[in-house]
Amino acid sequence: MRIVRTLFQVGFVVGMIVVGLRWKFGGQALTCETYCPFGGLETAYSLLTHKRSICATSEANFIFFLGMMGLVLLAKKSFCSWICPLGSILEWIGRVGNRVGWVWEPPRRMDGILRYLRYVVLVVILYFTYTIGDLVFRSYDPYYIFYSFGNEAVVWWSWVLLAIVLVSALYIRMGWCRYLCPLGAAYDLFSWAGVIKPVVDPQVCTSCGLCEKACPQAIPIVGKTRIRARDCTNCLECLAVCPKKDAISIGI
Amino acid sequence: MRLKWWAVPVVVAAVMLGSYGLAKTIHFPTQVITVEAHTPEQGAELATVRFNVHMLKCWGTSETFTEMMSQEAGVVEIRTYTRTNTAVITYDPARTSPERLAERINAPIRHPDTGELIKVFTVREIET
Numbered sequence: 001m002r003i004v005r006t007l008f009q010v011g012f013v014v015g016m017i018v019v020g021l022r023w024k025f026g027g028q029a030l031t032c033e034t035y036c037p038f039g040g041l042e043t044a045y046s047l048l049t050h051k052r053s054i055c056a057t058s059e060a061n062f063i064f065f066l067g068m069m070g071l072v073l074l075a076k077k078s079f080c081s082w083i084c085p086l087g088s089i090l091e092w093i094g095r096v097g098n099r100v101g102w103v104w105e106p107p108r109r110m111d112g113i114l115r116y117l118r119y120v121v122l123v124v125i126l127y128f129t130y131t132i133g134d135l136v137f138r139s140y141d142p143y144y145i146f147y148s149f150g151n152e153a154v155v156w157w158s159w160v161l162l163a164i165v166l167v168s169a170l171y172i173r174m175g176w177c178r179y180l181c182p183l184g185a186a187y188d189l190f191s192w193a194g195v196i197k198p199v200v201d202p203q204v205c206t207s208c209g210l211c212e213k214a215c216p217q218a219i220p221i222v223g224k225t226r227i228r229a230r231d232c233t234n235c236l237e238c239l240a241v242c243p244k245k246d247a248i249s250i251g252i
Numbered sequence: 253m254r255l256k257w258w259a260v261p262v263v264v265a266a267v268m269l270g271s272y273g274l275a276k277t278i279h280f281p282t283q284v285i286t287v288e289a290h291t292p293e294q295g296a297e298l299a300t301v302r303f304n305v306h307m308l309k310c311w312g313t314s315e316t317f318t319e320m321m322s323q324e325a326g327v328v329e330i331r332t333y334t335r336t337n338t339a340v341i342t343y344d345p346a347r348t349s350p351e352r353l354a355e356r357i358n359a360p361i362r363h364p365d366t367g368e369l370i371k372v373f374t375v376r377e378i379e380t
Contacts, residue, residue, distance in 0.1 A: 001257050008261060029309065029337040053282065056310040058335045060275040067271025075263045082264045196259060234260045250260060252253045 001236045005081065009088035016085040020147040032147035033057065033135075037079070038183040040065025045130045055135045072187045076194030080177060080184060081216070081235035086143040087177050090169040091216055097170035104171055105218060114179045115231070122182040142166075142176065174216050178231065191230040198227040198234070199251035204244050211238035211248060226251075281331040281340075282311060285318040290328050292344045298328060301350040303339045304377035305357060310334055316361070317373060324348065324356050337376075350378055 019035070022028040033039055039061035043054045047062055068079050080087050097103045106114065125137050138144050138153040145154050145162045168175045177184055202225060211221045215238055217231040227238075234250070242248045292298070308317055314332040317339060321330050326347030331340040341353055360369040 004258070004261050008264065029335060034335060053311060055312070056334070058282070059278060059280050060335060063275045063278060064271050067267055067274070071264065071267040074267065075260055078260055078264050082261065083268060196255065196263060199254065236257055236260060239257055250255045250257050252255065 002240050005236065008082045009085075009091075012083050013085045013088050016147045020149050024149045024151075031056065031151075032144065034060055035064060036061060036143065037065040037068040038186070039135070041183075041186055042126070042129045042135060045126075046133060054129065054133060057135070068187070069190060072190045072194060074194065075196040075234050076191050076232050077184065077187050077230075078234040079187065080181075081233035084177075084183075085147065087174070087181075089146075090166070090174055090176055093166060093169040094173045094216065098173070102170050103173055106172070108220075111178075111218065117179045118181055118185040119188075121180050122185040125182050173218065178217060184231075188230045191232070192228055194232075194234075195252055196234065196250060197232060197252075198236075198238055198248055200225050200227070200248050201246060204247040206244060206247070208243065210241045210243065214238060214241040221248075279333065279335070282314045282334040283318050283330070283332045285322055285330045287322045287327055287329065290322075290326060290344065290347075292328070292346075296344060296346070298342050299345045299380075300340060300342050301353065302379040303341065303354065303357060303375050304379075305337055305339055306374040306376050307372055308332060308334060308337045308339060313372070317357075320361055321353070321356065324353065327353070350380055354378055 016032055016035070019028075019030055020032050023031045033056050036057075039057040040063070043057035043061055044065070046052055046054045047059070053059065053061075068083075071079055081091070094103065105111075128136050135153075138151075139155055139158045140161060142162050142165045144151070145158045148154060150159075165176050172178075198221075200221065205222075207222045209222055212219070215221065216235060217229075217233060219227065219229045219232055221227060221238055236250070239248050239250070305317070307313055311334070314334050317332060318330045321327050321339070321341065326344040327341060328344060329342040332338070333340070339357075343353065354375045357373050357375050358371075360371045362368070363370055
């Protein structure tokens with residue numbers, strides 16, 4: 001199952017690199033922004049009130065956003081672990097950090113509080129985007145900086161910000177996704193209701209805790225029967241590491 | 253109810269492909285501008301030309317483009333599709349031609365603040 005997910009991730013990362021390079025050097029119309037579901041949320045207000053998109057966004061972004069919201073309702077935040085081309089890179093960097101022993105896990109209480117930061121980021125971005133009517137946070141967006149290969153909105157400090165996000169992934173597993181990602185925050189609205197989720201059989205589970213250690217989102221699993229946590233991305237890491245057959249599976 | 257693990261990738265792929273297909277199919281124009289002053293009398297034959305225009309990429313450039321082209325004689329309607337860098341222009345063939353419209357698109361325009369002449373758009377393809 002890890003191979004299948006890695007194939008999905010590599011596919012989307014390579015696809016987005018190709019889109020970025022074709023736009024940058026081949027003059028193609030499609031950019032990394034064309035496929036960004038968050039662009040759909042940013043343009044939603046303008047699209048619904050003024051029947052126009054913000055800047056380089058279009059109805060395609062809105063369709064992707066609605067599609068991904070549908071995916072959240074079906075399979076929680078699977079977008080984050082199977083599709084997101086930024087999340088994939090951060091996860092791979094995190095694995096390197098884990099292997100060399102640099103990863104630090106914040107205390108659970110602190111982690112819980114820090115996770116609310118992304119709602120602040122979401123509200124700030126939407127407020128300024130809706131009032132100014134432009135994609136004013138492009139220069140701060142790691143996805144845009146990385147996959148646009150330095151578009152005009154990308155300035156020198158954008159690269160510094162990107163470097164901080166990438167390097168921090170070596171020390172805090174999925175730090176950007178857990179604490180700052182505004183798209184993840186938007187998905188949270190419906191993630192708890194996601195139909196497909198990991199389920200634990202308490203009769204078989206030995207509470208060894210391997211699943212918790214493997215979870216990139218550091219979600220508490222031991223003692224639960226259904227993983228309703230809003231941060232669960234259905235990455236299946238908990239299933240892959242579980243030594244007991246059928247102790248954790250995917251269920252409704 | 254328990255499912256096989258591959259239910260997750262199947263759902264992800266299905267939703268992604270569905271969204272991609274919808275996004276490919278549903279294509280609204282960025283702007284539709286009708287130039288009332290250039291609308292010919294009823295019964296007059298109108299023609300349509302499609303341009304692929306480099307730099308027609310966002311709302312701002314679309315506004316610049318439609319403003320520029322609406323001043324061109326014979327232009328009746330301008331539709332822009334920034335996602336594909338496309339402009340569809342309906343015109344009066346008695347007053348203008350695709351070549352003339354392409355010439356206008358390629359011509360430099362005056363910057364509204366500095367007055368400096370700058371080249372913004374370039375026609376990459378014409379489809380009549």
